[in-house]
Amino acid sequence: MGEQSFVCGGHHGGSYLDRLAGGLLHAMDHALDADDLSRRDGFLQKLDPRIKVAGLLTLIVVAVIVKSLLVLGGLFLFAVALALPSHVKLSRLFKQVWLSVLAFTGMIAAPALFLVPGDVLAQLPVLHWTITLQGLRSAAFLLGRSETAATLALLLILCTPWPHVLKALRICRLPTVLVVILGMTHRYIFIFLHNASQMFEARRSRMIGPLSARDRRRMATASAGVLLGKALHMSTEVHLAMIARGYRGEVHLLDDFRTRPIDWLALAGFAAVAIAALWLQA
Amino acid sequence: MHIPDGYLSPTTCAVAYAAAAPFWYVALNRVKRLMQSRVVPLLAVVSAFCFVIMMFNLPIPGGTTAHAVGMGVAAIVLGPWAAILAISIALAIQALFFGDGGITAFGANCLNMAIVGSLVAYGTYHLISARAALDSPRRIVAAAIAGYLAINVAAFLAALEFGIQPILFTDATGAPLYAPYSLRVAIPAMMLAHLTIAGLAEAIVSGGIVAYLQRANPALLRMTAGFTVGPAAAPDTIAVAGGWRGTRPLWIGLGALMVISPLGLLAAGLAWGEWGPEDFANPETRAQIAQTSGNVAPPEHLPQGLEHLSSIWTAPMPDYAPAFMHDANFGYIMSAVIGAGLILLVFSGLSWLFSRGSAGRDHRVA
Numbered sequence: 178m179g180e181q182s183f184v185c186g187g188h189h190g191g192s193y194l195d196r197l198a199g200g201l202l203h204a205m206d207h208a209l210d211a212d213d214l215s216r217r218d219g220f221l222q223k224l225d226p227r228i229k230v231a232g233l234l235t236l237i238v239v240a241v242i243v244k245s246l247l248v249l250g251g252l253f254l255f256a257v258a259l260a261l262p263s264h265v266k267l268s269r270l271f272k273q274v275w276l277s278v279l280a281f282t283g284m285i286a287a288p289a290l291f292l293v294p295g296d297v298l299a300q301l302p303v304l305h306w307t308i309t310l311q312g313l314r315s316a317a318f319l320l321g322r323s324e325t326a327a328t329l330a331l332l333l334i335l336c337t338p339w340p341h342v343l344k345a346l347r348i349c350r351l352p353t354v355l356v357v358i359l360g361m362t363h364r365y366i367f368i369f370l371h372n373a374s375q376m377f378e379a380r381r382s383r384m385i386g387p388l389s390a391r392d393r394r395r396m397a398t399a400s401a402g403v404l405l406g407k408a409l410h411m412s413t414e415v416h417l418a419m420i421a422r423g424y425r426g427e428v429h430l431l432d433d434f435r436t437r438p439i440d441w442l443a444l445a446g447f448a449a450v451a452i453a454a455l456w457l458q459a
Numbered sequence: 460m461h462i463p464d465g466y467l468s469p470t471t472c473a474v475a476y477a478a479a480a481p482f483w484y485v486a487l488n489r490v491k492r493l494m495q496s497r498v499v500p501l502l503a504v505v506s507a508f509c510f511v512i513m514m515f516n517l518p519i520p521g522g523t524t525a526h527a528v529g530m531g532v533a534a535i536v537l538g539p540w541a542a543i544l545a546i547s548i549a550l551a552i553q554a555l556f557f558g559d560g561g562i563t564a565f566g567a568n569c570l571n572m573a574i575v576g577s578l579v580a581y582g583t584y585h586l587i588s589a590r591a592a593l594d595s596p597r598r599i600v601a602a603a604i605a606g607y608l609a610i611n612v613a614a615f616l617a618a619l620e621f622g623i624q625p626i627l628f629t630d631a632t633g634a635p636l637y638a639p640y641s642l643r644v645a646i647p648a649m650m651l652a653h654l655t656i657a658g659l660a661e662a663i664v665s666g667g668i669v670a671y672l673q674r675a676n677p678a679l680l681r682m683t684a685g686f687t688v689g690p691a692a693a694p695d696t697i698a699v700a701g702g703w704r705g706t707r708p709l710w711i712g713l714g715a716l717m718v719i720s721p722l723g724l725l726a727a728g729l730a731w732g733e734w735g736p737e738d739f740a741n742p743e744t745r746a747q748i749a750q751t752s753g754n755v756a757p758p759e760h761l762p763q764g765l766e767h768l769s770s771i772w773t774a775p776m777p778d779y780a781p782a783f784m785h786d787a788n789f790g791y792i793m794s795a796v797i798g799a800g801l802i803l804l805v806f807s808g809l810s811w812l813f814s815r816g817s818a819g820r821d822h823r824v825a
Contacts, residue, residue, distance in 0.1 A: 200514055207557065234562065241563050242469050244630050274558070282463065289639040293625075295632070314634035315625075322465025322637075327558055330464075334556055342555065352487075354499065355548075361503030362510070362548050363556065369511040397515050398667025405536065405668065406676045408508040415500035425496060 201374045205367060207273075214335045219263035221336035225440040226345035232447030233333045234349075239451045240325040245458035246314065249321040255450055256328040263336050274327045282323040286316035339363055344434070353429070365411070369404060376400050460528065460614060460657065461553065462568055464561030466638045467620055468628045475620070476566030482574045483547065486540040502541065506548035509533055512664065513549070527657075530576035530613070531584070531606030531665030536672075538683050539581040546573035567620055571613040580609035580665070581683070593677045593684055599670045606665030607658045614653035621645040717795040736761050 295311030533542035587601035622642030
């Protein structure tokens with residue numbers, strides 16, 4: 178992924194195929210790590226998924242709403258404080274969120290220092306570009322909101338198994354059929370990532386020299402075409418398998434979540450932080 | 460292209476969700492009705508495919524790499540409604556699980572890429588490919604242009620969303636609260652990247668996959684091809700269905716647009732940014748320029764660049780009014796007829812070239 182993302186791309190050395198396969202493997206690694214971490218015995222892991230989804234999504238919305246940099250900083254620190262008892266290392270947050278957001282949003286926000294008109298704060302020595310107060314504030318807002326929202330979103334994913342996130346999304350009135358589709362999509366993404374990396378591996382094992390840019394483009398589009406054919410074929414097979422197991426177009430989900438007093442306490446805590454943030458910035 | 464959280468205000472996000480919701484509703488109902496019990500596995504698998512496609516980095520002429528969104532391919536193979544759902548689902552997983560695109564900005568991302576992108580891609584592909592044979596090179600060109608246009612329209616929408624933020628949402632000091640750049644900066648910044656690198660990637664993926672499917676699996680192109688016969692019989696079908704009856708509504712619409720083209724004369728004042736060198740010397744038009752530019756007065760002297768460039772080319776029909784035509788309304792209609800005629804002539808020429816190439820290849824195969 179070329180944009181802001183939890184998947185640490187980094188610079189893969191080697192050939193085009195190495196880099197392509199490397200990118201796919203990083204996505205799979207992220208999923209395995211998330212699955213592993215969501216099963217650990219931490220604070221967020223213990224909470225009912227519905228409470229977590231409601232609480233963390235509310236905080237993300239509040240981070241987008243607030244108009245005070247101090248309150249935004251407070252929300253960011255709260256997110257970091259949630260990570261510590263949930264066994265999410267700061268080094269992981271740094272690598273997966275803070276660095277990625279800084280690289281992407283930071284690059285977008287930096288010119289605002291000079292481009293947004295306003296009260297002059299300083300001037301660059303050689304270029305004589307002026308840094309304005311308004312430019313600095315707007316860049317800080319952009320970066321602060323992105324960092325806070327992305328940190329909260331990563332905490333949700335790292336501390337909750339994906340099927341539970343989806344089931345919990347039903348509190349947002351998401352139709353059951355979409356919850357099922359999202360769950361199946363997530364599963365097939367990894368099947369296709371696996372298929373694609375195998376295709377590239379097979380191709381790489383038959384190559385004795387580097388490909389030209391034109392051949393690389395042809396190979397990538399042909400691989401995508403093969404994958405599309407496989408995807409549609411697989412959808413037919415999956416459909417037949419579902420029919421064979423009694424599926425008639427009606428989808429039912431088991432709701433096996435049970436809230437405990439600690440969940441209600443946590444919900445009250447999330448609500449208190451959200452209300453306090455909105456009240457303080459007002 | 461994937462807008463992260465914090466770039467758009469909550470109001471913009473809410474409006475985007477509200478604008479996207481009817482499309483999701485209609486798309487889900489249409490796809491359910493068409494696919495019935497197949498809808499769940501089909502959408503799941505195609506969404507997964509769209510997701511994986513977004514991870515394929517392509518080498519772009521010029522030495523850089525870029526990834527496509529896949530909206531062109533999804534719309535061409537599945538049709539616009541299923542594509543809207545498949546890309547929305549892929550975007551949801553990207554936002555929630557991989558942090559690529561924001562959760563609050565999910566509605567805006569879907570509106571730009573999944574909804575508008577898919578509809579533009581499908582419309583363009585249909586318009587250009589018309590009822591060409593499944594193995595016609597015209598379909599490859601149509602797919603490439605569809606992908607290119609779709610991603611650029613989506614990028615333009617994203618730029619508009621960014622560009623209105625500093626106008627509408629600032630704090631007490633005047634600092635922008637969200638995306639800080641005005642339309643004047645946001646549009647060129649977004650479009651430069653998408654008209655060149657990202658647009659090329661989308662065009663290569665869309666055209667390349669259609670070219671591959673024509674060779675390896677043409678049946679996948681049939682669903683949205685507009686006919687149900689095999690590829691060999693398709694050229695005959697074009698001859699029958701591509702005549703007056705098939706395109707009658709389009710011709711009537713084009714004629715109606717030509718007739719109402721003088722409506723533009725009702726608008727008072729100058730079109731912003733379309734000033735000529737003479738407008739800078741006229742006090743009346745100078746006042747209008749200043750009024751429509753936030754009371755910023757135009758430069759006292761004609762800018763040198765404008766003076767130089769405006770003398771290079773003189774339009775044969777300046778201001779849509781041929782010199783021999785004294786009535787402005789007729790001048791507008793005449794300009795519309797000539798302009799539309801020229802465009803039709805160019806496309807007819809291109810169509811003839813493509814069909815000649817296709818016929819030559821059929822001869823070689825025979």
